[in-house]
Amino acid sequence: MGFKEAFTRQGEGENLLFDDDAFNYFALSLLSIFIMPLAFIIIKPWFTYEDKRKFQRVPKSKNDQDNLQIIKKELKYKWLTKGYIFKVIVLLFLLILLKYTINQLPQQNKIKGFDPYEILEISVTATEPEIRKAFRKKSVDLHPDKNPDDPQANQKFILLTKAYECLTDKDKKDLCLKFGNPDGQQSLSVGIAMPSFLLKKENRALFLALIFLILIVVIPIIVLNELKSIGKYDDNGIQLQNIQIYERGLEENLIFRKCPLVLCATQELQKQKVSSREEESDLNKLVKIIIEEAENKKISNFELAEMLEQNKKSKQNKRKFIVSKSIVLLYAHLFGKQIPQSLFSSYRYVIYTIPKILHSMVSFSQPYSMKQYVEQLRRMGKRQARFIGIRCISTLLNFSQCIIQGLYETDNHIRQIGFFYDEYQKYIKKSKLPEFQELLQKKNIPNWVPEEYKEQILSEIEMFPRLKVEHSITVDDDTIDEFTIEDLILLKITLTRENTPEGQDNPVCHSNRFTYIRDETWHVFICVDEEVFYYQKVSGPKKQQFVEFKFIPRQIFDLQNVFDLTVVIKSDCYRGLDQEIVVKFNLKRPADVKRSVEYHQEDQELDKEIPYIQQVLNPFSNQNGQEDTDSEKEEEEEQTETKKPKED
Numbered sequence: 189m190g191f192k193e194a195f196t197r198q199g200e201g202e203n204l205l206f207d208d209d210a211f212n213y214f215a216l217s218l219l220s221i222f223i224m225p226l227a228f229i230i231i232k233p234w235f236t237y238e239d240k241r242k243f244q245r246v247p248k249s250k251n252d253q254d255n256l257q258i259i260k261k262e263l264k265y266k267w268l269t270k271g272y273i274f275k276v277i278v279l280l281f282l283l284i285l286l287k288y289t290i291n292q293l294p295q296q297n298k299i300k301g302f303d304p305y306e307i308l309e310i311s312v313t314a315t316e317p318e319i320r321k322a323f324r325k326k327s328v329d330l331h332p333d334k335n336p337d338d339p340q341a342n343q344k345f346i347l348l349t350k351a352y353e354c355l356t357d358k359d360k361k362d363l364c365l366k367f368g369n370p371d372g373q374q375s376l377s378v379g380i381a382m383p384s385f386l387l388k389k390e391n392r393a394l395f396l397a398l399i400f401l402i403l404i405v406v407i408p409i410i411v412l413n414e415l416k417s418i419g420k421y422d423d424n425g426i427q428l429q430n431i432q433i434y435e436r437g438l439e440e441n442l443i444f445r446k447c448p449l450v451l452c453a454t455q456e457l458q459k460q461k462v463s464s465r466e467e468e469s470d471l472n473k474l475v476k477i478i479i480e481e482a483e484n485k486k487i488s489n490f491e492l493a494e495m496l497e498q499n500k501k502s503k504q505n506k507r508k509f510i511v512s513k514s515i516v517l518l519y520a521h522l523f524g525k526q527i528p529q530s531l532f533s534s535y536r537y538v539i540y541t542i543p544k545i546l547h548s549m550v551s552f553s554q555p556y557s558m559k560q561y562v563e564q565l566r567r568m569g570k571r572q573a574r575f576i577g578i579r580c581i582s583t584l585l586n587f588s589q590c591i592i593q594g595l596y597e598t599d600n601h602i603r604q605i606g607f608f609y610d611e612y613q614k615y616i617k618k619s620k621l622p623e624f625q626e627l628l629q630k631k632n633i634p635n636w637v638p639e640e641y642k643e644q645i646l647s648e649i650e651m652f653p654r655l656k657v658e659h660s661i662t663v664d665d666d667t668i669d670e671f672t673i674e675d676l677i678l679l680k681i682t683l684t685r686e687n688t689p690e691g692q693d694n695p696v697c698h699s700n701r702f703t704y705i706r707d708e709t710w711h712v713f714i715c716v717d718e719e720v721f722y723y724q725k726v727s728g729p730k731k732q733q734f735v736e737f738k739f740i741p742r743q744i745f746d747l748q749n750v751f752d753l754t755v756v757i758k759s760d761c762y763r764g765l766d767q768e769i770v771v772k773f774n775l776k777r778p779a780d781v782k783r784s785v786e787y788h789q790e791d792q793e794l795d796k797e798i799p800y801i802q803q804v805l806n807p808f809s810n811q812n813g814q815e816d817t818d819s820e821k822e823e824e825e826e827q828t829e830t831k832k833p834k835e836d
């Protein structure tokens with residue numbers, strides 16, 4: 189079927205009514221559907237770039253407030269991306285199209301009923317000769333034979349004829365006054381909300397080409413772009429391609445100094461390349477400073493120094509070996525070295541991304557910390573699967589703590605407090621640094637600390653959390669006193685931040701070196717020996733938060749009666765505040781516990797009722813479940829009556 193036949197009635201060649209006005213209204217509604225949400229998406233970043241509630245939770249220390257100002261400046265125009273500019277261009281194009289469509293809408297005087305005087309362009313008081321004269325003149329101008337290029341010529345001529353008949357025929361004039369049409373009451377007419385220019389032959393090819401472009405090119409490209417992003421990132425926004433790196437790099441006995449190598453092998457950090465000679469020069473200077481600091485800290489087998497040695501050997505062998513830009517910036521942060529301005533943007537990206545990657549590693553490691561799961565993978569053919577365990581996870585979170593606080597593994601935890609990071613060296617002399625946890629609990633500041641710093645230290649101490657951990661073991665049924673290995677056990681762990689005032693939100697993480705705002709996050713692991721059986725991440729503004737572990741002991745621990753679980757609570761942003769509690773409890777076997785079964789009164793009454801299926805299969809049963817014997821008695825009486833005449 190051709191284009192013309194597709195838009196004709198019954199294939200007889202009579203064109204359907206292509207209504208330009210209807211098309212304009214349809215286009216106006218369609219444009220509004222796209223413009224309104226697109227305008228909201230574009231305007232929203234102007235007012236919501238700040239997370240005001242989260243910013244209010246930022247500690248009042250000078251460093252945290254300085255970081256807050258940096259973040260506000262970054263967030264202010266962070267939304268101004270290439271994608272945002274493209275959306276603005278699309279919105280402007282749609283608005284121009286909307287303005288053009290509005291201009292094409294019919295005027296108020298055009299939206300009228302059937303008016304024969306207006307069609308013939310005569311006055312209401314025109315006489316019959318004037319009507320005939322106007323009709324002859326208009327019929328000559330609007331005749332289809334004289335207007336072969338006008339697809340609406342036939343309809344216009346028919347409309348002119350009906351207007352003339354309405355004014356010259358009394359019966360049709362009465363119908364027009366009554367129904368608004370000389371043909372009388374009409375059935376529902378059907379038109380197409382398409383522009384009339386599509387009826388012209390020269391426009392059909394362009395229209396079909398446009399439809400082809402949209403359906404075959406534009407829509408598939410949009411769908412493919414969306415499909416590429418689906419399943420590409422995990423919950424932390426890290427690429428799933430890194431799983432292969434995790435499988436090769438993470439192991440049960442992972443040590444701290446191996447973490448930078450695994451991190452810098454990820455897709456996010458590998459793309460950090462040296463882009464200018466200035467960066468290369470600053471990196472070389474920074475490498476020398478880092479190696480000197482590593483020697484001062486007496487770090488053996490320092491990874492960066494080994495890389496440089498391999499680089500020298502590769503130059504002798506005329507091979508290239510590139511030291512990772514990310515690993516240099518990472519160690520500069522851990523050693524507290526000043527970052528050159530040319531590397532500052534890359535440095536902030538690396539420090540911002542590493543905690544996310546570490547969270548992704550922890551989430552990956554949790555199932556691999558169950559021996560049964562690892563054995564199942566090996567049976568399925570994944571021979572490279574290996575057990576990871578809580579020790580590796582602890583190392584990853586320790587590294588996250590060092591990144592947030594800007595400390596190396598061997599640094600004293602007290603250096604998380606600003607004064608003890610750099611100022612203390614002027615005053616300490618032969619004295620010793622206090623213990624971090626003892627200082628948080630007792631607040632005993634050493635005598636050698638100057639008075640002008642003591643108030644500052646005390647206020648900063650309150651920024652660190654004092655976490656209280658409690659636990660309880662229950663089952664769903666409160667009437668049960670003795671628990672068995674087949675019951676559904678609930679191990680509930682309560683985390684309370686004691687130094688958060690009642691009715692207030694928890695502050696965000698405090699750090700003198702980390703230049704981003706992030707919530708305090710606690711990682712809770714329930715372990716047996718090195719295996720992790722449950723993991724939950726807890727964060728947010730609430731003072732008291734809960735972790736619930738529901739399990740049936742027999743399904744996990746077989747027929748064991750004595751249980752010894754270790755609950756490990758690790759922070760991802762503070763050094764020295766981790767906690768570990770041991771939960772011991774005994775359970776009995778079901779055969780050793782006698783439990784009386786009590787039925788509720790409503791259940792007992794329901795048991796007395798006859799089930800619906802039984803009523804259908806045996807309709808003669810009564811409420812007591814016994815069959816109705818009335819019919820049997822009637823049959824016996826009939827038999828006795830029939831026997832009486834015979835006896836007589």
